[in-house]
Amino acid sequence: MFDTTRRRVVQALGVGGAATLAGCSTGEQPAEGNQATTVSSTPTQQEPAQTTVDRIAADPRDIPDPVDWSEPRHHDVTLSVTEETAEIEPGVTFDFMTFDGQVPGPMIRVRRGDTVNITLESPDDNSMPHNIDLHGVYGPGGGAEASNVNPGENNSFEFTAMYPGIHIYHCAVPNLDQHISSGMFGAILVEPEDGLPEVDHEFFFGQHEIYTDKAPGEEGHHAFDFEAMKKEEPTYVVYNGEAYAFTGNGYGPMEVDKGDRVRIFMSNGGPNLLSSWHAIGNVWTDFYRDGALANDPENYVETAPVAPGTVACAEIDTPVPEPIKLVDHALTRVARKGMMGVIQVNGSPEPEIFNPDP
Numbered sequence: 001m002f003d004t005t006r007r008r009v010v011q012a013l014g015v016g017g018a019a020t021l022a023g024c025s026t027g028e029q030p031a032e033g034n035q036a037t038t039v040s041s042t043p044t045q046q047e048p049a050q051t052t053v054d055r056i057a058a059d060p061r062d063i064p065d066p067v068d069w070s071e072p073r074h075h076d077v078t079l080s081v082t083e084e085t086a087e088i089e090p091g092v093t094f095d096f097m098t099f100d101g102q103v104p105g106p107m108i109r110v111r112r113g114d115t116v117n118i119t120l121e122s123p124d125d126n127s128m129p130h131n132i133d134l135h136g137v138y139g140p141g142g143g144a145e146a147s148n149v150n151p152g153e154n155n156s157f158e159f160t161a162m163y164p165g166i167h168i169y170h171c172a173v174p175n176l177d178q179h180i181s182s183g184m185f186g187a188i189l190v191e192p193e194d195g196l197p198e199v200d201h202e203f204f205f206g207q208h209e210i211y212t213d214k215a216p217g218e219e220g221h222h223a224f225d226f227e228a229m230k231k232e233e234p235t236y237v238v239y240n241g242e243a244y245a246f247t248g249n250g251y252g253p254m255e256v257d258k259g260d261r262v263r264i265f266m267s268n269g270g271p272n273l274l275s276s277w278h279a280i281g282n283v284w285t286d287f288y289r290d291g292a293l294a295n296d297p298e299n300y301v302e303t304a305p306v307a308p309g310t311v312a313c314a315e316i317d318t319p320v321p322e323p324i325k326l327v328d329h330a331l332t333r334v335a336r337k338g339m340m341g342v343i344q345v346n347g348s349p350e351p352e353i354f355n356p357d358p
């Protein structure tokens, strides 16, 4: 399986240029020989488990519409906390925990001054308690205790969104590091009173590390590994619960047209690792560190730290056609642990800006 993993990485890195990222899946399937190797080297290996969802990765385009109201509003938000089995990559299953069945949890979008009623629903078939701590909330634990739910329970609390910014939310039960690693984080966007500048596209990605009892790409069911987490040595570091999900090896890149202005929100759930967030072939034209939208952005930032427990907001320009590769520039995570998402800029060449063959 290691050979398979390396092949996937070489494709994801786009060594051969944009065409490599266009989605050819040749060579991704495990070869017979690799399977045999895996079986003999790991006698305790289990088969991949039955999945409960087809896809754990949230669609980065699935973002609520921008705020278009100018007086305080009330929002009722219900989130279902679920425990799901899904693939990190083909043939590799893992027991995720989620808000609403996907990773990251859905973005909540409100305007500063709005009130929000949050209800958590926990299905009967859950095995653990869950709750929600929103970093956009003034109050004990960001609402964690007030929202605690055991299997089969509902629980609600209300808050006023007092300060602007894009803030992370996450589960905060005693094993919160395991729950966040397994997918329980998302974002609440509190728009400033005057809103955000209009852009052509918005995307929302969630980085997190997954700690398992097997090697990256090793086929079978990967159990959560507390010892690996204590050592902060993850098996995978990914966007949205899946290795290379938004590349030609997964669901494909996000597509935009040349000249589009693109806003990207990146929630680093962690639970432990700082992200050195970089866009290969581009630059963060406007970068809102820690998602602090009340501040003026920094300009033309090459690689920006995104701490675990924050959501960064960046706006980029797209003057040339290219695959823009969103990475954590701790590149071992890109080469070996599943980290990468691609924004494909489509359009005719701009040789005055970039000429590959002068």
Ligand SMILES: [Cu+2]
Binding pocket: 097, 129, 130, 131, 171, 172, 173, 179, 184
């Ligand atoms: Cu939880």
